[in-house]
Amino acid sequence: MCGRFALYSDYPKLLASLKLPLAEPEQPLAQRYNVPPGTFITAVRRADDEAPLEMTALWWGYRPHWAGEKPPQPINATVEKVATSTYFRGAFAHHRCLVPADGWFEWVLIDGKKQPHFLCREDREPLWLAGIWAKRADGTPGCAIITEPARGVVGEVHSRMPLALDAESLEPWLDPHLTDRETIRHVVHHLDAHLITHWPVSIRVNRPTNDAADLIEPAR
Template sequence: MPTSPRYNVCPGTWITAAWHSGEGAPLALGQLWWGYRPHWATGKAPEPINAKSEGVATSRYFRSAFARHRCLVPADGWYEWLALLDGKQPHYITRADREPLWLAGIWTERPDGNPGCAILTEPARGAAAEIHDRMPLALDDDSLAPWLDPHMTDREALRGAVHHLDDELLTHWPVSRRVNRPANDDASLIEPADDEMG
């Protein structure tokens, strides 16, 4: 597990997540590869990093993981890009109270035997909708236990037990365009920057 904070987490890397790794396994906090490809997928099968919440329960590619292999990805926030006349301006979206976010995800055993995940997304809400039309599915505190419960496999029961975070808790601000380079990974990336000079 990483021993230092990360400020520019990119797809195709190991990310921290909470999940049950198997039948009867205790809840674990460990590393999942950010890239979802089931072990049975062959050839040029996609390796998505996100899955739309609207169809994840019924998609052949995702439905088994949705029923039995759900996970939570902790984060302080995420980046989205707002189109401006001089290019795209990155914004950092986070909780106004600075509490951690728990992003809903699904995981699967990949063809290489390692666990890989995708983060669920939903239509953007609240402050996030000012920047992008979609956002990660961030869950409220009461939803964390049922989302991780491997015995809760019924879609309707899960839908009734799991709720997204109140959109009034979200805020955002423009940040440096240094975030566009994956090699840049330091705390200054989440500091507010002028929206035209970032």
């Protein structure tokens, strides 16, 4: 799954990684080393089919306006069901987004205690996580990050992982004219799992209120 991540790369680095036309956000990006659900997170999307790409804030919690205010607001959507589930399929076809991240956290149970690990690219380049978004009942856009079965070394710490896309898939993923799931499946591909690494970090990351650069340093 993906329930906590870090984003500390600045706008120029993200723009160089994305390689798509993108206006600079109105507010500077804050460096965040422990991003929890139920907060606004940075994402790249089109507000509508004809709108330019924008880097904006989306609420991390998906609940489309047509569902009202009582249904759950999941933070993840599985790749196995996102294109077919009634709750997600409209957003998958028309409202896809990318969530930039420098890495994410997972917890491993060791001797009855949960040890957090930080997972990221070996070259420390940003990750682009596939997501979907929809307007919530209050009018704010909310999103979910798509997950897939764990691949490569990620399987050492968790059974699932966020769907990180390779560089060639970023543009088609954001293309509003691509709506057919089979077409999307053939042109969008996940990042090579061999590029991912991980290491144990401080249990201080367990508290979402802790947010500092040393949270991603190897545990001593």
